Amino acid sequence: MKRLIITCLALAGYYSTTAQSYVPGWKEPKMKVLPAVAIKAYPFPLAAVTLLDGPFKTAMLADAHYLLKIDPDRLLSAFRSNAGLAPKGKQYGGWETGGLAGHTMGHYLSACAMQYAATKDTTYLNRVNYLVNELAQCQQSRHSGYIGAFPNDDKLWTEVAAGDIRSRGFDLNGAWSPWYTVHKIMAGLLDAWLYCNNAQALQVNKGIADWTDNVIKNLTEAQMQQMLICEYGGMAETLVNTYALSGDKKYLDLSYRFYDKRILDSLAIGKDVLPGKHSNTQIPKAIASIRRYELNKDSNDAAIATYFWEVVTKDHSYANGGNSNYEYFGAARQLNEALTDNTTETCNTYNMLKLTRHLFALSPQARLMDYYEKALYNHILASQNHETGMMCYFVPLRMGGKKEYSDEFETFTCCVGSGMENHVKYGESIYYKGEDGSLYVNLYIPSVLQWQEKGITLKQENNLPADNRTAFTVSTKQTASFALRIRKPAWARAGITLQVNGTDQPLTTDAGGYFVIRRNWKNNDKVTLTLPADVYTEAMPDNPNRQALFYGPALLSGILGEKEPDPVSGVPVLVTANHSPGTWIKRTDNNTLTFRSAGTAQPQDVMLTPFYQTKNEYYTVYWDVFSPESWKLQQVRYAAEKKQQQELDARTTDILRPGEMQPERDHEFTGEKTTTEEEHGRKWRIAWPEGYFSFQMKVAPNSKHTLQCTYWGMDNRGRTFDIIVDGTTIATEDLNKFKESRFYHISYAIPESLTKGKERVNIRFVPKNNNSAGPLYGCRMVKE
Numbered sequence: 001m002k003r004l005i006i007t008c009l010a011l012a013g014y015y016s017t018t019a020q021s022y023v024p025g026w027k028e029p030k031m032k033v034l035p036a037v038a039i040k041a042y043p044f045p046l047a048a049v050t051l052l053d054g055p056f057k058t059a060m061l062a063d064a065h066y067l068l069k070i071d072p073d074r075l076l077s078a079f080r081s082n083a084g085l086a087p088k089g090k091q092y093g094g095w096e097t098g099g100l101a102g103h104t105m106g107h108y109l110s111a112c113a114m115q116y117a118a119t120k121d122t123t124y125l126n127r128v129n130y131l132v133n134e135l136a137q138c139q140q141s142r143h144s145g146y147i148g149a150f151p152n153d154d155k156l157w158t159e160v161a162a163g164d165i166r167s168r169g170f171d172l173n174g175a176w177s178p179w180y181t182v183h184k185i186m187a188g189l190l191d192a193w194l195y196c197n198n199a200q201a202l203q204v205n206k207g208i209a210d211w212t213d214n215v216i217k218n219l220t221e222a223q224m225q226q227m228l229i230c231e232y233g234g235m236a237e238t239l240v241n242t243y244a245l246s247g248d249k250k251y252l253d254l255s256y257r258f259y260d261k262r263i264l265d266s267l268a269i270g271k272d273v274l275p276g277k278h279s280n281t282q283i284p285k286a287i288a289s290i291r292r293y294e295l296n297k298d299s300n301d302a303a304i305a306t307y308f309w310e311v312v313t314k315d316h317s318y319a320n321g322g323n324s325n326y327e328y329f330g331a332a333r334q335l336n337e338a339l340t341d342n343t344t345e346t347c348n349t350y351n352m353l354k355l356t357r358h359l360f361a362l363s364p365q366a367r368l369m370d371y372y373e374k375a376l377y378n379h380i381l382a383s384q385n386h387e388t389g390m391m392c393y394f395v396p397l398r399m400g401g402k403k404e405y406s407d408e409f410e411t412f413t414c415c416v417g418s419g420m421e422n423h424v425k426y427g428e429s430i431y432y433k434g435e436d437g438s439l440y441v442n443l444y445i446p447s448v449l450q451w452q453e454k455g456i457t458l459k460q461e462n463n464l465p466a467d468n469r470t471a472f473t474v475s476t477k478q479t480a481s482f483a484l485r486i487r488k489p490a491w492a493r494a495g496i497t498l499q500v501n502g503t504d505q506p507l508t509t510d511a512g513g514y515f516v517i518r519r520n521w522k523n524n525d526k527v528t529l530t531l532p533a534d535v536y537t538e539a540m541p542d543n544p545n546r547q548a549l550f551y552g553p554a555l556l557s558g559i560l561g562e563k564e565p566d567p568v569s570g571v572p573v574l575v576t577a578n579h580s581p582g583t584w585i586k587r588t589d590n591n592t593l594t595f596r597s598a599g600t601a602q603p604q605d606v607m608l609t610p611f612y613q614t615k616n617e618y619y620t621v622y623w624d625v626f627s628p629e630s631w632k633l634q635q636v637r638y639a640a641e642k643k644q645q646q647e648l649d650a651r652t653t654d655i656l657r658p659g660e661m662q663p664e665r666d667h668e669f670t671g672e673k674t675t676t677e678e679e680h681g682r683k684w685r686i687a688w689p690e691g692y693f694s695f696q697m698k699v700a701p702n703s704k705h706t707l708q709c710t711y712w713g714m715d716n717r718g719r720t721f722d723i724i725v726d727g728t729t730i731a732t733e734d735l736n737k738f739k740e741s742r743f744y745h746i747s748y749a750i751p752e753s754l755t756k757g758k759e760r761v762n763i764r765f766v767p768k769n770n771n772s773a774g775p776l777y778g779c780r781m782v783k784e
Helices: 055-067 072-082 103-119 122-142 153-161 178-196 199-216 221-227 235-246 249-257 261-268 279-296 299-315 346-362 366-383 414-422 628-650 661-666
Strands: 041-043 049-051 431-434 439-441 447-451 456-462 469-476 480-487 497-500 514-521 526-530 535-540 543-551 554-561 573-575 585-589 594-597 607-610 618-620 622-626 652-656 670-679 682-698 705-712 720-725 728-734 743-750 760-767 773-776 778-783
Touching: 041 346, 049 055, 055 103, 055 122, 055 366, 055 414, 072 103, 072 122, 103 122, 103 178, 103 414, 122 178, 122 199, 153 178, 153 199, 178 199, 178 235, 199 235, 199 249, 235 249, 235 279, 249 279, 261 279, 261 299, 279 299, 279 346, 299 346, 346 366, 346 414, 366 414, 366 480, 366 554, 480 526, 497 514, 573 628, 622 628, 628 652, 652 682, 682 778, 705 720, 705 773, 720 773, 728 743, 760 773
Parallel strands: 439 480, 573 622
Antiparallel strands: 041 431, 049 447, 431 439, 447 456, 456 469, 469 526, 480 514, 497 526, 535 543, 543 554, 543 622, 554 607, 554 618, 585 594, 594 607, 652 778, 670 682, 682 760, 682 773, 705 743, 705 778, 720 728, 720 760
């Protein structure tokens, strides 16, 4: 879950807003503390980059449109009521009423501030200024420097300040990750200052930082470490940025108090302790470390950040550049069994891109931007429905999965917040300025750069990845001398050409992996780069026969239609004796990036398109690849499974399809506090706390039976319940142990005494205290 950064190459008078990123900018006028280490590349400010038509601009416009649908007074509602002021709007739903109230406000401030910086549309500036003024009033009313929106926040902070620490992974003294929310608010205020020149925002932020100092000043180190067990977001990062903006060292010292020794000391010595850890709890810690290193040259911080990036990108990331399953890191390079509907939380990649930008500024390398490009195209861009602007919490990689998008006003998860920022800042990393005055082209996104310091405009035009040519046009009133550094992407194949005004240029790269053209640039000089691409694969690190297909920077997805495929035999596989992926699929349209399997897919051929284009259809991005010989063996397995199902059907005495009106009526269904919905192509039934549901099922009077229940494996916390047959409890189930996103068919033995001489029995599902029973997708009675 997290905040964002951006850019600046601004000399004080060059841009009407001196918006800059926490990645060090060129001659930053607002930073009171400048880097203590050498910065090798500086990002340009958002104001300097304009996106041209293409998928990134489409996503930006959809996001910008959504931002204007949000009512600031509804975001402010709980802030005002907690401060003793009358709310001006009804509090939003989702996590805004679920305990993490206030975090969306911070993300929204940042998103509007960045959209203003990128477009100079004062509609967004006005919203930022209004929100900051309202938050200032709340701060003044509370008298402590603190502002917040979650329930009982004064009680919580009083307990914490007194050293009463009751901390768990996401729970601090009964509150849901409260420091996480404080960080989001502070980060939004800092962006209001950086991008919108709102000086009041900086003062409100400093008030919160001073309050933070007062809360924790009397805590021992042991108490702090106990408190930091609970997710605390980017508190350390925001405090070190407050130090940079104010020059007051107390904020730097305060940032070190938010140093989680359990995790960071191990990372500093190159030890991977990430398996089993919540992913997005850890990434902001690495961002804080690299930012501190920039400002005070702390080598321990540098070791943490660089090792963390390496181990996450190499050992814990999927083909789309994202990481985590059910929000958690698994064992290093063990991803094959972790393909679910809950892979790749979007906030994680939002933060990994922040970390990558800092590392690039310190050491510009093509491999850093290779990762950035992969994650930007195939996770961030793929996380948005480009028609509605709605975002994904998880971007599922389950074979045969489907994306689920937020709604406009009743979701507001962490990834909705970071998603608000993701799509209005695509211009932040396309170009960097080298310390030697060179110009880095990192990303092949159609755009125009206004390099005001040089008096140059650089226009980049392309239709990548559908077309392999990119054209750059230089506009200048007078000759300008500089080196143009163009990234050689890892996906480019043999046959690259680079021309200036039609003349071939050398293809040698610098130490960072960039093509370099040094010349005196004149008006209308044209650079043409051809980057041949082909189909290539990326295999699971622990299963070489499970592979994702790419073309250029784009991860390809097989489109499986609007009906969920059968999880066993309905997800296509690839059968081929040829080891060249380019023969497995064939391009069908030269104007778009559309492919079709070339007679290689079973059970039928499949169309493939870029993953970022998928919307509401089912898809697969990982493929099981078989040789003709191994496919014959697999078909034998499928036949055995089919035979097993036929034998099960022959022994079945009754089947209930929960949630369907007539089957439930036929089985005399009753219940309290129970609801039904439909997912994965089937209806399900659940009983909520203090509820139950029951139904009758047929049995054979002279046989022993088992009850087979069908559940969907997912993050089912709070799903522990009893299964009762004719008044006798035969099992207690906890669905949280079923972690994969697939159907689980679980059998429970029924004592023969409960069915002997009977034709029907009553089945009852009763939740344990503070739990629910189900969701139950199906129920089958089977005789031995």
